[in-house]
Amino acid sequence: MFTQKITPYLWVEKDAKAVADYYLSIFKDGKLKDFRKFDSDESGNDGGFETAVIEIAGMEFSILAAGPLFKFNEAVSFVINTKDQAETDYYWDALTKNGGQEGVCGWCKDKYGLSWQVVPTEYFELIHSDDPVVRDKAMKNTLKQKKLILAELK
Secondary structure: OOOOOOOOEEEEOOOHHHHHHHHHHHOOOOEEEEEEEEOHHHHOOOOOEEEEEEEEOOEEEEEEEOOOOOOOOOOOEEEEEEOOHHHHHHHHHHHHOOOOEEOOOOEEEOOOOOEEEEEEHHHHHHHOOOOHHHHHHHHHHHOOOOOOOHHHHO
16 A cells, blocks of 8 residues: 655645646646545544545655645755756646746745746756856856756756
């Protein structure tokens, strides 16, 4: 039943199934692995709660919809390592539309407020280059960007 040692658990206010469907609409290779609704008698919570388990990019995420007690913040984010600019554009656009927010340096938030870093893998080669000119240009241009644009970092 458990396929990974550590599973991120995302607390949302309501509708775990809608949250699961949202992420599955972005990560096309994902799947819904479980959905449960617990009424107030089962949960001990007046409003009940819902849980869902999704798998996206080969990683399981659990979702708990149990009220507005906790909110996401930038202290935790997920990095999406993209293969090229087209994939970077896809994830950036999908995560920032319909209430998401652009951040800086490749960071954004989705409509639920969860922070993501959308980063082309080539970016890491640039900022870790042995050539100080390449590193400096990549870092300086990173600070000027919201979505990372590889052509401007090279």
